[in-house]
Amino acid sequence: MGGERVNMEKRLTIAIDGYSSCGKSTFAKAVAKELNYIFIDSGAMYRTVTLFCMREKFIGNAGLDIHGILKELNNINIDFIFNPDINEYETFLNSENVENEIRSMEVTAHVSRISQIPEVRTRMVELQRQIGIYKGIVMDGRDIGTVVFPDADIKIFMTASVDIRARRRHDELKGRGIIIDFEEIKRTIIARDIADENRDISPLRRADDAIILDNSRMTVGEQMVWIKQIIEKKRNDS
Numbered sequence: 001m002g003g004e005r006v007n008m009e010k011r012l013t014i015a016i017d018g019y020s021s022c023g024k025s026t027f028a029k030a031v032a033k034e035l036n037y038i039f040i041d042s043g044a045m046y047r048t049v050t051l052f053c054m055r056e057k058f059i060g061n062a063g064l065d066i067h068g069i070l071k072e073l074n075n076i077n078i079d080f081i082f083n084p085d086i087n088e089y090e091t092f093l094n095s096e097n098v099e100n101e102i103r104s105m106e107v108t109a110h111v112s113r114i115s116q117i118p119e120v121r122t123r124m125v126e127l128q129r130q131i132g133i134y135k136g137i138v139m140d141g142r143d144i145g146t147v148v149f150p151d152a153d154i155k156i157f158m159t160a161s162v163d164i165r166a167r168r169r170h171d172e173l174k175g176r177g178i179i180i181d182f183e184e185i186k187r188t189i190i191a192r193d194i195a196d197e198n199r200d201i202s203p204l205r206r207a208d209d210a211i212i213l214d215n216s217r218m219t220v221g222e223q224m225v226w227i228k229q230i231i232e233k234k235r236n237d238s
């Protein structure tokens with residue numbers, strides 16, 4: 001056994017699900033950094049497929065070209081590559097950095113339709129499981145604790161009040177020079193919640209064994225103190 005490296009700390013799989021605009025990615029990123037784990041934003045994967053479909057004109061006024069999408073599905077390669085200059089992972093579509101483009105309003109407007117295609121979900125879940133095979137991963141999304149990693153070591157379900165989420169989104173957009181009426185943002189958030197919770201496949205729901213994190217009145221620092229206690233307890237129990 002001489003020379004074999006023994007890792008005393010069990011590598012964990014941490015699944016973070018929850019409503020849109022409640023700070024899932026910010027929190028998940030901070031947790032991954034703290035543990036030196038990989039962070040995967042599963043929403044970015046659905047956004048990347050959407051961008052691909054837009055470029056290939058599979059999304060049009062007449063609806064979706066499902067046949068075209070399914071034919072090309074296996075030619076969509078998604079990678080997350082760490083950029084040391086900004087200390088963050090960035091999303092790549094077939095070797096092209098698309099991190100900014102997938103956050104556009106146009107992609108945001110189409111992504112929920114693309115993420116409802118069963119074959120797209122099956123493919124994304126397959127990729128997500130491949131990425132998570134060695135554990136040491138924090139993944140955020142809508143179905144991570146319920147479908148992707150039902151055996152995750154720690155499952156968090158994030159929520160925050162609609163007003164607070166709308167306020168945060170409003171301030172974030174304002175910071176980017178985009179002024180949108182607060183009530184309109186609120187209506188969009190409510191509509192997205194309803195869509196996420198009521199879609200037929202993999203609707204957003206809390207896994208029975210997920211711990212709820214309502215961060216309405218918590219800073220990211222406070223959320224980190226909270227999760228560190230959960231991680232420590234998990235490690236001591238196992």
Ligand code: DC
Pocket residue numbers: 020042043044046047111112115140141142143144
């Ligand atoms: O978290 P986000 O807004 O970037 O997600 C983009 C879209 O993808 C959103 O419509 C929900 C969907 N999504 C999903 O269906 N399953 C996931 N695991 C993650 C995101």
